[in-house]
Amino acid sequence: MSSDAPVGDRPPAGKTFFGHPRALSTLFLTEMWERFSFYGMRAILVLYLTAAAADGGLDLGESSANAVYGTYNAMVYLMALPGGWVADRLIGARRSVLWGGVVIAAGHYVMAIPTGWSVFAGMALIVLGTGLLKPNISTMVGDLYERDSPRRDAGFSIFYMGINLGAFIAPLITGFLGEKINWHLGFGAAAVGMTFGVLQYVLGRRNLGDAGARPADPLLGADRRRALTRIGVASVVVLAVLLVLLVAGWFTVDTVVNLLTVVTVLVTVGYFARILTDREISGTERSRMKAYVWLFLFAASFWLIYDQAGSVLNIFAADQTDRSVGGFTFPASWLQSVNPILIIIGAPLAAALWLKLGHRVSTPTKFAVGLVLNGLSFVLMAAAAQAAVGGDLVSPLWLVAVYAIQVAGELSLSPVGLSATTKLAPVKYASQMLGLWFLATAVGDAIGGQVARLAGTWSQPVYFLTFGLASVVLGLAAVMFTRQIRHLMAGIH
Known part of the structure; x- marks a missing residue:
């Protein structure tokens, strides 16, 4: 060696x-x-x-x-x-x-x-x-x-x-x-x-x-200097935009949040447009990227709901759960530890399951399972919220069950999506595709943050049930279009 x-x-x-x-x-x-x-x-x-x-x-x-x-x-x-x-x-x-x-x-x-x-x-x-x-x-x-x-x-x-x-x-x-x-x-x-x-x-x-x-x-020589110059100019532009917002009196939390949400979506659209219109990628690679667009949308929809664990569900834990154990009221944020411990337990089991099933279950089907499970977790949250109507505190085991369902969905979608990203990537963009996979989470979280605004205006049972059923329906639709997506994947399972 x-x-x-x-x-x-x-x-x-x-x-x-x-x-x-x-x-x-x-x-x-x-x-x-x-x-x-x-x-x-x-x-x-x-x-x-x-x-x-x-x-x-x-x-x-x-x-x-x-x-x-x-x-x-x-x-x-x-x-x-x-x-x-x-x-x-x-x-x-x-x-x-x-x-x-x-x-x-x-x-x-x-x-x-x-x-x-x-x-x-x-x-x-x-x-x-x-x-x-x-x-x-x-x-x-x-x-x-x-x-x-x-x-x-x-x-x-x-x-x-x-x-x-x-x-x-x-x-x-x-x-x-x-x-x-x-x-x-x-x-x-x-x-x-x-x-x-x-x-x-x-x-x-x-x-x-x-x-x-x-x-x-x-980057070396002139190329390096050119890149550093562009970074400097971009930084100045960002600071100038922030200054304009400040002077105009528009520099508020909501304005900045809305602006960053738009930027996230635009960057993602531009990234996909760049790859799909690149004449240097082959027809097969372009077909696979079209399949990846669908997987990307499914993943973003998944994270839109899943990552509300730290916001909407965290507030529910603080305000509407009975956290008293033996005279001690444990912090609401402790329930955020449930997710990682369940992943530690479940990851080897999920890996063994996918190994046993092999190619009998395709990547789009696994994504669909993740979406359905994610949706069912919010349907269960709707029941928990209904039980809390009137000011009653509910058991934290409701949230534990919700997180367990979500983790099962994550293990069906997240590691599978990472693998699919590397397999569907055009050769020219192989090193950049991991960043594109991260963008699915970015888009889901950015839009999810805007969606979560509704949790403060809608009744909680209606909020959770609406988006839970929407995710279930999207997952079932993904199952219906599995054959078409697999065709676009051109031999990749």
Whole structure:
């Protein structure tokens, strides 16, 4: 094997991490702490935004708070596109992850400042930092192994456990600190978590070998200067737009949220238009991309409902569930830990099921199952909301059951969609398709944030039942068009 082979396929020497290269532990812990900071802050964000000023909150209306939450999630995933480009063309994945972690930590420290403006400034920094870190740390995990290494999938499975471990622990800590003591202390805990992640990443960098050390396709000379100039101009334009909004008196939470929602949708439409009109892709590749458009729309519709767990369902947990156990009222945000623990339990079972079924169940069918299950979770929420009509507090087991159904839907759609993305990608756009898959979440969350505004004006049973049935109907329609979509996929299952 040549000396520049990925470190993960060299014979393990010295200490290993579950039989894998020591570098995987560095990336595992970095991602675990990043997810701790992200999910820890997200678990209390809407609760802080809607809490009364007397309780230390921002006293923002439920409608606007839900929209802010959805748009924030959308921006995190949207920034994965430029974040991946910066790593590939300018500074490499390793430095992107480092600087991303530093900016994320800075964002959380800003949010820990006990003022009203700090939460929005902090979220902006977290969005920028996550865009640098999130897509590129996964790339570095892949760099530890040969592309066809039998240990590659196992390495990613261990890495995936780090994601969900951080997501499970975070709400328990930040939720208690935020809801029981002080909101900004909760945000500060997320900052400390990300700081731990950055420190261990720096200390463990000697284990990384060549993984992510250099840009995959670096810009040099005049091309680099031209790219940096364009970035500078774009930054000035963004600042100018914000200044105009401020001077005109339009710089409000709702205006910014609406603007970012439109930007997310326009970027997505432009991205697909660019690929589908590219004359350099073959007819077969164009057909597969047309199939992917449908899968993308199904995925965006899925995330539109699924990611309301941290907004609409979180508020329901705070206001309408009986959280008393033995005289102790546990924080509403603790229920945000149910999802990741169910994923940890269910992921191996789902993987075994799809392996057993093989090609007997197609990708569009799996997407349809995800949509139907997602819809049924909201139908169940409608029943929970109906039980809470009149001010009665309902058991938190309603939400546990809802999350269990949603996780079953996620395991049917999310990993399958990631796999389909790599298989349907035109050769020319292979390295960019992961960013396009992230856009499905961005679009779903952006539109979902606007849809969630209705939760504050419609009756809750009607809201949940309407969108639950809509998802079920969309899933059944997907089943009806499975044959046509498979035809467009041109031999890809």
